[in-house]
Amino acid sequence: MNCSKKFVENNIIFNLPVNKTMHDLLVGYDTDGDNKITKDDAPSKDYYMVSTAGDTVILRNTYYLSNLLQELAIANEKEYENLTITLCQIQEPPAERISRRIKSHFWDDLTRTVDDEGLKRIVEDEKVHDSHQRIYVPYNDSTGIDYFLNLQKKRRELEVIILPPTITPEYVRSINSRPGILSLKIENGKGVPFVVPGGRFNEMYGWDSYFEGIGLIIDGRIDLAKAMVDNFCYQIKYYGKILNANRSYYLTRTQPPFLSSFIREVYAELPKTEENKKWLKHTLSIAIQEYETVWMKTKRYTPSTGLNRYYAEGIGIPPETEPGHFRSILQEYANKYDLSVLTFEEKYKNGEIKDAKLDRYFVHDRTLRESGHDTTWRLADIAADLNCVDLNSLLYKYEKDFDFLISTYFNGRFTAENGHRYTNKYWHEKASNRKILMKQYLWDDEKHCFFDFNVKTEERTDFMAATNFFPLWAGLCTQEEADLLVPLLMKELKAQGGFLASNKESTERYASSDMQRQWDYPYGWAPHQMLLWKGLMNYGYKDEAIEMIYRWLWTITQNAVDYNGTIPEKYDVVESTHKVYAEYGNVGTEFAYITKSGFGWMNASYQYGLSLLPEKYVLKLDNLEKPDVVFN
Structure with a gap:
């Protein structure tokens, strides 16, 4: 150094x-x-x-x-x-130190592979509840099957299971007692690498990966960002979707779609060789496949509105949750059946008791987790009924990205690897139609804001959340709409330490218990910050973007200075502290002597923020000047 x-x-x-x-x-x-x-x-x-x-x-x-x-x-x-x-x-200086360690240490420590060399670190983590080391491999991945069956011969503790051709919720429930890792891409006899969030999250996560990719690209790790896109394409090809994460119990669940943005940003950094052009054709073909098969031809598409929703299929209690997580809900039903809660839970798990209302509760719960916002009162017991602003903004971005990539690199006409043909005009019309439908169903003329739409009640919600402003990032708004949205965003969600996940009033109004949900007030998250910074800049609100970047980076920097380099999963942005008391605690705060990895998307937000912040504010950051002093 x-x-x-x-x-x-x-x-x-x-x-x-x-x-x-x-x-x-x-x-x-x-x-x-x-x-x-x-x-x-x-x-x-x-x-x-x-x-x-x-x-x-x-x-x-x-x-x-x-x-x-x-x-x-x-x-x-x-x-x-x-x-x-x-x-x-x-x-x-603290900003220099944090950024240097992210670039030179944290990314490498967070990098994993699913292969002989890297498997041990994943299969022996705290999510494996028995002595078996299991890996599930798709039935049609001959390369993966050969690799892992050969590996099993020298590692007798490893159990290799070949998945069936059709993955149903019933099948996933049947293997809940045998949890394991899902294989990812094997190439040239090695696992294709990926970055994990950190802490107990020791696998490749859906939307985390895109934001980590932004940080990797900034830090010159285009090789690793590209590898993560390749693993996503593998998942779509062999599992039918980008997985919530590559664990067996996530086989029926995806996460917020960012693949088109990931492809576009990686390709922009690659030399424009013939080999890389082939890579673009392959990944674009796969991304279109995901758009059509995951989002437009399943229950995630709602014909009544022409818009989309999150919808995670599955049966019973999500197995990844901690013991007792659903105790209060299960107690209600145990009382209904005049059973102890433990007896009811066991009978419900093994199918002795069937209850349609409780089944629907868990559809909503799984769907909430598929949204990436696990958990928030915005989605509690309602998630599967909502055309969400965030999801439809992301799919609009897909359509615009497909339009851009086909127009820019394929002369307006693209033949996908499955033989289907597309023009950029086709995707332009798709995006234009979605914009019209979002304005019709999600835009509130009186409140000048987008809100989720309940397809069951046919009413808009009024929950004020960061996700309402994703259209700014997607470039979906007109300038007039942005001029209405931005003052509202700054009024409702600006806090001392960054953007709030939701405002206080909505959180208190919709909470049905005193449980603090981690994707609500007073918490702030890296992906929201990054998307909203870009959204502000898209519409000419540079000063507001710089202020919010500074507030967030100051929160990270001040906590790292005060607490031995700590960089956690999330912050209380009202108090600007990593000491939070939400349902799951705060990943990334437990270590001895030195943090070796920070937290994936938090690291990325720091590098991204620094890349946008003028030098005079970086100097203020090193001096730990408080945001309210700097901007008042």
Whole structure:
């Protein structure tokens, strides 16, 4: 690591015994015993360091002490006896340090492969509830079948299961007691790599991957971003959809569609060779296949409106949830059948009790999870009945992307690999029609905003959420509509630390219990920030975009400075803290000494935000100037 120009005068060199220095730091400064040095610790003394030249330096700053601990942890892992480090490295500006570690460490630590080399790290994680290491392989993937059956011969703990030609909800329920990993693409005898979110999320997730891809492209990892597109195409070809994630219990569930954007952004960075043109033709063919078969020819299409909904098929209780997650719901039905809740749950799971209303509740719950917003009061017990603004915005973007790619790279006419022919005009008309239907069903003239439409009640909802503003990102709005939407967005969803997932009033009005749902007020999420920044810039609202980028990056930076480099899954953006108390806690906050991976889309949002932020604001970020001071 080179010294920042800002601290070049502090190029004082130290040679530190690794184990002793780590011990001294933890004994003297980790007063709560969590193997981190944070603002919550209360050290009673200054830390003295003697340089190789004999100079004595006093460290008082928690951030500098935690940086030193992190660098010692890296040296310790490499089994170094001593660490040579400069003062300017210890005092590395926080934005520079976070960005550098994302680029040079975090992406590599989050990279996985489903093959001999990479399988162990996935199959032995906390989601595997028995001693078996299972991998499920599509019946028609001859390359994958040969690879994993040969691997099984040398790894006897590995159980390889060939999936049947037709995957039904009944089949998925039948294997819930035998959970396993779903294979991904094998090429040249190795697994094609992908990036995972981090923490307990140790597989390839649907919409996470697109946002991670944005960060990868910015950091020059086009190879890895392209590989993730290839794995998505594999999933569509062999599993029929982009999976919620490559676990056996996700076989009937997809996630928000971003493949066309992913393809377009990757191809823009590739040399325009004949080989890459073939890649574009293949991936575009697959993306069109997904659009037609996953979204337009299933229950995810609603003929009454001509729009789309999330709709995840499945039977019974989603097996990935924690024990007790549905206890309050199940208790209602246990009382109805005069049974204990545990007895009712067991009878319902094995099919002894059938209840259509409870079955529908779990269709809604699975659908909510398919939307990526698990969970929110916006979708609770209603998700499968909604033409959602976010989904239809994303499919509009698909149609516009297909129009652009065919027009730009295929002279307006495209023959897909299955022989079907398309013109860019065809997709232009598709997009235009969707825009008309979205204006008809989702736009509220009085409130000047898009809202989800309930196809069952034939009414718009009025839940104020970040997803209402996805049309800005998709480029679907007219400038006049954007001029109405943006002031509303800034009024309802701007918080100290970034955009809220929903506003306080809607969250409180629709909550049916005191449970805090993690995709609601007061929480903020990386994908919402990234989409809304781009949406603001699409319509000329650069100042608003810069302000919201700064607020979000300040939240990440301040928490990393105060808490030993912590970069978690989400934030409370009202209080600008990673200390959240929602239903699932906060992934990425549990580690010792140093975080090795941050969190996938949070890392990407940091790199994306920095790429858009003018230099004068980066300097303010390094000085941790509060947003309300900077922008008031």
